[in-house]
Amino acid sequence: MLLVQFIDEAGSRCVGVLEQMTLHVLDTYTTTYDLARAAIQQKISLAELADKSRGQRKHAYQDLAAAGRLLAPLDHADAAHCYVTGTGLTHLGSADTRDAMHKKIGGDVDTLSDSMKMFRMGVEGGKPAQGQRGVQPEWFYKGDGSVVCASEQPLRMPDFALDGGEEPEIAGLYVIGDDGHAYRVGFAIGNEFSDHITERQNYLYLAHSKLRMCGVGPALLVGDLPAHVSGTSRIYDQQGQLRWEKAFVSGEQNMSHTIANLEYHHFKYALFNRPGDVHIHFFGTATLSFADSISVQAGETFEVESATFGPALRNRLDLVASHYTEVKAL
Known part of the structure; x- marks a missing residue:
């Protein structure tokens, strides 16, 4: 449904x-x-x-x-009661990508970068037996419900950003019940959207790079997520001509973590179990245009499509002026 x-x-x-x-x-x-x-x-x-x-x-x-x-397929009347978060280094990618990645993470763990160590930890311990706890993934915060764009709405990038690139991902959508338990409402296709140049300067800038808007929807998939999900990510130029296109895969068959493990390591925090709150949690990706040296320009359009989720998610990239007000002492 x-x-x-x-x-x-x-x-x-x-x-x-x-x-x-x-x-x-x-x-x-x-x-x-x-x-x-x-x-x-x-x-x-x-x-x-x-x-x-x-x-x-x-x-x-x-x-x-x-x-x-x-x-958007799920929201809250008060945007401050919607958390938008995500996990990274969770996807294995295509067969070629998997082979290259396994070669990168093989050998002496002390020679790996922190990111490759994290990825290796997920490969080795991200899919625990039922009832057991696996290794925790990379985790990040994107914002509250005010950063979520519905399909056909502009995706606004602040003028201080160094880059604005898509990340085609699946998001889990949750409501916290009055009993304090997290209830998964369903899944949606998403464009997690990040500033990859800022992140590339230093991986400790990841937190800054994620504080951007995102696209979610248009449809909410009720029920379980298929083990294999395939789709296509596209970029259209200002004239509507296709500029870039690449297939992507997701679902647990293509991930180093189970959905249950990612959910556990998010909702284990009491902060995220406040009755009535909404959570939109991105599960990661292995495909993005930035890796192909694409720099998306204002006026161009992102499209993320997967038959599993029905109609495509489409958002035009807009550049907007940032408004910083100097802090005043009281």
């Missing part, structure tokens, strides 16, 4: 089940957040509750996308 949030012609929020590019609107629930909270309270699956709530109204997905009325 794929769920999409959007704004209808009257300006009201809606949730629809997407089937063959037609959205079947839910009658009772106007947000996926409310739907998830109700499913938790009623102790039934999200898919079952969504099916029970289907009404007669329908919308053509393409009309909503063209009108710019799509919303």
Whole structure:
């Protein structure tokens, strides 16, 4: 099941089940957040509750996308109660990439860079037996709900950034129940988006490079994530011509960590189990245009597409002026 949030012609929020590019609107629930909270309270699956709530109204997905009325697949009314985070060095990549990576991390561990040591730790201990704890991954914070862009919305890059490049990833979407437990609402395709030049200057700048916007959606995949997910990442120039294209893979078959292990090492912190909060957590990637020496320019468009998640995520890159206000002592 794929769920999409959007704004209808009257300006009201809606949730629809997407089937063959037609959205079947839910009658009772106007947000996926409310739907998830109700499913938790009623102790039934999200898919079952969504099916029970289907009404007669329908919308053509393409009309909503063209009108710019799509919303992120999960959000919170107060953006400060939505955490956007992620984990890196989690993906093995293609067969060629895997072979090259295993050669890099082989031999004496003391000769490896810190990043390669972290990757090796994941390969060796990121997929523990059920019920056991595996090695913890690299972890980063991106921001709160205000940094999340829906499909067809501009992805804004501050003018102090040295680079703005896509990272095609899968994100897990979660709601924390009143019992303090994390409930996975589903998964969505995403563009995690980072400043790779800043990160390349020194890996300790990773935290700075991640404090950027991101694209998520448009659809929320309800249920389990397939073990193998394939997709394509593209960049279109200002005239709409294809500039760069590359396939990517994800899912546990292509990862050095299990989803359960990544979830454990995020939600083990009490801070992230506050009732009512929303979490959007990116699981990492092995494919990005920056690795092919592509510098994306303002006005160009990112597209991340995977058949698993329905319609593509599309965001134009915009450059915006940063507004720093000098700190004043009281």
